[in-house]
Amino acid sequence: MTFPVVGMVGGGQLARMTHEAGIPLGIRFKLLSDTPQDSAAQVVNEVVVGDYRDLDTLRAFARGCDVITFDHEHVPTEHLRALEADGIPVRPGPDALVHAQDKGVMRARLDAIGVPCPRHRIVADPADVAAFAAEGDGFPVVLKTVRGGYDGKGVWVVDSVEEAEAPFRAGVPVLAEEKVDFVRELAANVVRSPHGQAVAYPVVESQQVDGVCDTVIAPAPDLDESLALHAEEMALRIAKELDVVGHLAVELFQTRDGRVLVNELAMRPHNSGHWTMDGAVTSQFANHVRAVLDLPLGDPRPRAPWTVMVNVLGGDYPDMYSAYLHCMARDPQLKIHMYGKDVKPGRKVGHVNTYGDHLDDVLERARHAAGYLRGTITE
Amino acid sequence: MTFPVVGMVGGGQLARMTHEAGIPLGIRFKLLSDTPQDSAAQVVNEVVVGDYRDLDTLRAFARGCDVITFDHEHVPTEHLRALEADGIPVRPGPDALVHAQDKGVMRARLDAIGVPCPRHRIVADPADVAAFAAEGDGFPVVLKTVRGGYDGKGVWVVDSVEEAEAPFRAGVPVLAEEKVDFVRELAANVVRSPHGQAVAYPVVESQQVDGVCDTVIAPAPDLDESLALHAEEMALRIAKELDVVGHLAVELFQTRDGRVLVNELAMRPHNSGHWTMDGAVTSQFANHVRAVLDLPLGDPRPRAPWTVMVNVLGGDYPDMYSAYLHCMARDPQLKIHMYGKDVKPGRKVGHVNTYGDHLDDVLERARHAAGYLRGTITE
The missing domain is CATH 3.40.50.20 (Rossmann fold)
Structure with a gap:
């Protein structure tokens, strides 16, 4: 073989x-x-x-x-x-991956290739943060450690020079960014293979709660078609310029004035792509495998008008399995994906996917199931 | 947990x-x-x-x-x-499973509950086979060892009393059946849980080559709706009467005179249900797991107008992986399922699924991919 x-x-x-x-x-x-x-x-x-x-x-x-x-x-x-x-x-190789590891390197590279980002600069100390704020619209300012952050960890939103002290205590480089006035967050997910083939999934809306992804709606509702195309092209261009192999998630802010700015990059399958497991012809995971093996990529198009993913976070009830009875009986089309993890409050232990023709219904079903599994809904 | x-x-x-x-x-x-x-x-x-x-x-x-x-x-x-x-x-329990293990027990039970089967009887020796033939339309007659047969093994179609000797050599009980004048083979797949919930997948057409399943079309084309419903009800009734838990495949003959007769039963996920992996809301495998855990069953309905499964049999080329390049590039919607088995001529080593709106197209894509993987198509 x-x-x-x-x-x-x-x-x-x-x-x-x-x-x-x-x-x-x-x-x-x-x-x-x-x-x-x-x-x-x-x-x-x-x-x-x-x-x-x-x-x-x-x-x-x-x-x-x-x-x-x-x-x-x-x-x-x-x-x-x-x-x-x-x-x-x-795959992805180290020269690509560094852009997902180091936010300073990522911002510098996106600037160089002309991809719009929030205003940003590496800052040396709290006084420098105050200077950065003064160069723009003032506080609040977003501070991030350039390495190691995820799911809201390693990120601070500070309203004053005093509050700006904490991020520097670890002694690692800190990136300051403007707090973007966004109407929502989007994600443009693409997959690229070593021989240069690439596919783009529809742009999705990603809703965060306490800095953690909660709900993803595919495709992003009411998204202007030209803006969607622009976001997809941007993600494809980033993948090509950075020589990404595999799945690339480009997390985006949609601003009040109708632009999209890059928030973060992830070079691996990503929470904003979990909907593809049940909602796309080829899932992000299947396409990631194909890409790293340099096989032709699968069709990224959706199989239903709407697909919704809601994360299942750990709550107060450790026994999620007993909730299956209710969830499965209530919704025979529900797709449960549990990760085999012990339940700890706030920990991502699974997600659910729903799909269908009517967004309201699809969203309600996913939210109900995730809430019931977590224990916040007990109807 | x-x-x-x-x-x-x-x-x-x-x-x-x-x-x-x-x-x-x-x-x-x-x-x-x-x-x-x-x-x-x-x-x-x-x-x-x-x-x-x-x-x-x-x-x-x-x-x-x-x-x-x-x-x-x-x-x-x-x-x-x-x-x-x-x-x-x-699950399924021994009292149910024996009907899938022993064709004699199965036929007796289906007779008892009034499910139509080919004319049949346990035969003692070649002379008894001749008597069985004479009781009906004569030879040919189908002979089966009551235990252990699958994929055409343990099955003989005999044209004379002389040819009827081979099946008796093993010294195991032999079942004689009329050779049914069928227009095609169908399969009615259902899943049943211990608490009695059951779901029925659409009835499919199953095409055999040399006694081995080659192609499955879901749903069976041009199948009269009342006959489809009758087949589904029959499968659900068998599942209930035999107290099956899990997936039950009922292989059927559609006769020239418009009836359906039960050919075989299988109490496990079945080749005729592989299409559900990509073509149904809930696959036969997912529903089998739910059933044996006594969880509510998932929606068995199809996700596309047509889904086709074609088995990939081993051919002369042991290197199926190299065929992925062609198959995946030609058809980005193709679903390949390989089993990790060494290639031996005639051995089932995988299957492909395709789905879509037009049966001709869906069928052509699946057959091309399976043939290319096997090495019989080299375009």
Whole structure:
């Protein structure tokens, strides 16, 4: 058999769902996981438990893999270069991935290729933040550590020079950004292969609660067609210019004055693309696998007029399984995706997808199910 | 966590695809597999390698499982009773499963509940076959070993008393059946849960080549609506009367005079239901898992006007992966499902699904892809 071996670094839910999507292709899937209990490690046959920050561990894992890809963006760049030097394809490669790891590098590069971003600058200390504020419309200002943040962590919205002290305490570089006056958040998701083929999923609306993605609506309702096309083209251009391989999520602000600005980049399957599992001809996970194997990409178009994804966060009830009875009986079309994680308050432990012809109905069904699973709805 | 553990006996492709469908539910999936290389064993985390014919092995496997279900129908009835005596739910249970294991028992039961079957009778020797033939329209007559046959194995079509000797050589009971004058084969697939809920998939047309399923068209084209409903009701009634839990495939002959007769029963996910993976709201595998866990069943309705499944059999080219480039580039909507099996001529190693609005197009795409993967089309 000549079927390839895909090695995935990281045992989270993205790896779990990538494995699920890879099974039909008949490929072998190897996992490097922090623990044997990680979300993906529960469902994959070939699991290596080890620390991705240790080069020897990574190298031993990569031996026998035809390609290495990622559940997260935390593998040190120098390790990725070492794997490449060993002759292992790393997709996305370190030169692309750094833009998803370092917000300073990302902003500089997007500026250079003319992609619109919020006003921004690396700042040295609270006084510099005050200067940055004064250069624009004043406070509030958004401060971000250039590395390591996600789901609202490593991000501060500060209203004064005093409040600007906290981000500097860790001693890591800090990026200041204008607080964008946005009407909503969008995401443009694309997948690109090494030989340069790329596909764009419809632009979606992403609703955050407390800095964490809560609801995704595909396609984004009432989005001007030219703006949607502009966002898709922008994401495709970023993927090409940065030589991304695999899935690229471009998180966007839609501003009150009708522009789109890039908020964040993620170079892996992304929460804003989970709707594709049940709502698109080819899911983001299936296309990510195809891309890292340099196979032709699958059709990214939607299968229904509307698809809605709502995240299931951990709540006060640890027993989500008992909620299945109600949720499945109420909605036989409901798609539940649980990650095998212990329930902790606020932790993403799963998501639900619904699809159909009428957005109101599709949205209500997804929200009800997610709320019932979490325990905030008990009807 | 209170998520249950499903134990599946048998490591074939049905187990592989059941695992794939179970991942989103967050359940644990344990496999009892003949070898570590079996189709499902390659993709499941918790694999026990052992012989399902050995009761101690089965018992040890079942310990810690919340329910036991099957990739095949070969587990001895007395072993299943022993597991039940140990307090492990076995789904489908031994009293149901025997009807899929023993064609003599199946025919007697279907007669008793008034379900139409081909004329049939257990025969003792070749002379008895001649008598059976004389009672009807004469030869040819179909002879089947009552246990152990599948995919045309254990089945003979005999034209004379001399040809009727072979089936008796094994010394096992033989069932004689009239050779039905059928216009095509159909399959009515239903899923039933322990609390009695049942769903019916649309009746499909199943085309065989050399006794092996080749193409399935969902729904069966030009099928009279009342006959379709009659077939669905018949399958639901069989499921209820036989107390089936899980997926039940009822293979049917559509006769020239407009009746449907039951050919075979299978109590597990079935080749005639593979189209549901991409063509139905809820796949047969997802509904089988729900059923054995006594969860509410998912919507069985189709997502597209037409879905076609074509099996990929092993041919002369062992390297199917290299055919992906052509197949995926030619048809970005193509769904490939490969089982991780070594290619041997005539062996089922995968299937493809296509769906869309126009049957001709959907059929052509599936046949082209399957032929190209097999190596019989090289355009």
